[in-house]
Structures are given as C-alpha cells and as structure tokens.
Amino acid sequence: MQARFLGIAELAVTPSVAVVVDVMRAFTVAAWAFAQGAEKIVLAESPGEALALRTRHPEWVALKDGPPAPGFDLVNSPGLLRSTDLGGRTVVQKTTAGTVGALAVREASLVLCAGFVVAEATARLLRTRACDSVTFVVTGEDGRADEDLACAQYIARRAAGAGTDAAGFVRRAARSRAAAELASGVRQGVHPDDVALCLELDRFPFAMVAALEDSLMVLRPCAVPPPTGGDPS
Numbered sequence: 709m710q711a712r713f714l715g716i717a718e719l720a721v722t723p724s725v726a727v728v729v730d731v732m733r734a735f736t737v738a739a740w741a742f743a744q745g746a747e748k749i750v751l752a753e754s755p756g757e758a759l760a761l762r763t764r765h766p767e768w769v770a771l772k773d774g775p776p777a778p779g780f781d782l783v784n785s786p787g788l789l790r791s792t793d794l795g796g797r798t799v800v801q802k803t804t805a806g807t808v809g810a811l812a813v814r815e816a817s818l819v820l821c822a823g824f825v826v827a828e829a830t831a832r833l834l835r836t837r838a839c840d841s842v843t844f845v846v847t848g849e850d851g852r853a854d855e856d857l858a859c860a861q862y863i864a865r866r867a868a869g870a871g872t873d874a875a876g877f878v879r880r881a882a883r884s885r886a887a888a889e890l891a892s893g894v895r896q897g898v899h900p901d902d903v904a905l906c907l908e909l910d911r912f913p914f915a916m917v918a919a920l921e922d923s924l925m926v927l928r929p930c931a932v933p934p935p936t937g938g939d940p941s
C-alpha cells in the first residue's frame with residue numbers, strides 16, 4: 709500500500725481513499741459519541757451551520773470545540789462526553805481541525821476518520837478493501853501535528869500488514885504540543901482525562917466512515933470484524 713501524509717492545505721487533488729486523522733480531539737470524541745449511542749455525526753462547515761442545523765432539527769445535539777457556547781449542547785472533550793447518553797441521537801460536530809479535514813476530502817470515494825481509539829479497525833478496513841493508495845490527512849498544525857502524524861503512520865503500517873509495536877507512536881502523541889496544551893489548560897472545554905483517553909489504543913472495535921448524504925457530510929461507525937482463524941498480520 710502506498711501512503712501519503714498531507715496537511716489539509718496540501719490537498720491539491722481529491723484523493724480516492726482518505727484517512728482523516730485527528731487524535732486530539734475530534735475523532736476520539738466522535739468515537740466516544742458512537743460508544744455512547746449516537747446514530748450519526750453530521751460534520752458542519754462552521755459554527756453557524758451547526759447552529760442552523762440544530763435549529764432545524766431540535767432533537768439533534770450540537771458540539772463544538774473551545775469553551776461552552778450558547779446554542780451548543782456539548783464541547784469537544786471525550787472525558788466530558790463519556791458520561792453523556794447519546795442513544796439514537798444525531799450529533800452535529802464542528803471543530804478547528806478534524807471536521808475541516810474531513811470536509812476537505814468530501815468528494816473522495818472512501819473517507820475514514822480516525823484516531824488511536826479506532827486505529828486497528830481503521831487499518832483492518834483498509835486491508836479488507838485492498839486499498840493500494842491511501843492519503844492520510846494530518847489535520848493538526850498544518851500537517852505537522854505529531855499526535856496526528858504518529859497515528860497516521862501507525863495505521864499505515866498496520867494497513868500494509870506490518871506487525872508494528874504501537875508504543876513508540878503513542879509515546880510521540882503523548883509528547884505532542886496538543887497533549888501539552890490540553891494538560892496545561894491552554895485549550896478550553898477540557899476534562900483532565902482527555903489526553904489519556906485520546907491515547908487509548910483500539911478502545912473501540914469499529915472504524916468510522918464519512919460520506920455525503922443529501923449534501924451533508926455524515927460520519928457513521930462501521931463494524932470491521934476481525935478475520936476468523938486469526939489475523940495473519
């Protein structure tokens with residue numbers, strides 16, 4: 709499998725297969741939302757679009773990064789989300805990096821959104837589909853966020869079938885600027901457990917697939933059962 713690692717601004721052409729990585733925190737939060745029962749996540753272009761969708765669909769739940777804001781029900785924190793019952797709900801998510809990255813590749817034929825919590829399921833889905841060329845969108849810090857790059861490189865190696873020790877990749881993420889900012893209170897809307905939750909490897913057994921539905925980019929969980937008889941890789 710050929711892997712490319714690009715920042716959002718470097719996406720000159722729409723890739724065929726894209727894995728959009730945001731470890732801290734958009735896609736860790738998305739995975740927790742599904743674990744808490746959410747049916748789907750609509751990725752919004754802007755806070756204004758998120759609020760407009762929330763107004764049009766009063767039963768939906770609006771989530772954005774940063775501090776709590778009027779009209780929004782939730783913030784972009786896995787630690788805060790894990791005690792919220794989202795059974796059957798639709799979540800509208802708008803963040804600085806992750807949701808922007810997914811919308812940038814909305815025309816791709818396959819879009820996966822990922823973090824360490826869904827790393828193996830994401831790699832397994834890429835293996836199942838026999839994708840020979842995959843573009844990893846490193847969403848943070850103009851493509852240089854090491855928590856996202858480390859996770860993308862780890863998934864790429866697992867997708868290629870390499871038996872890879874995750875520890876070094878997770879350690880890089882733990883030492884990233886985002887981890888330091890979340891731990892030190894520079895970022896807002898944070899729970900003390902957020903960094904640890906973002907570093908949990910394979911917490912969830914599903915991948916997350918985003919696709920256009922009636923012009924909205926919609927993220928859904930996708931079960932990827934392990935191969936029977938053991939995974940040879």
Ligand SMILES: O=C(O)[C@H](CS(=O)(=O)O)OP(=O)(O)O
Nearest residue numbers: 733734773803804805806895
């Ligand atoms: O919520 C996050 O961690 C960031 C926003 S900020 O860097 O904290 O302002 O958004 P994300 O898109 O999840 O990287």
Ligand SMILES: [Mg+2]
Nearest residue numbers: 730732733848
């Ligand atoms: Mg991020």
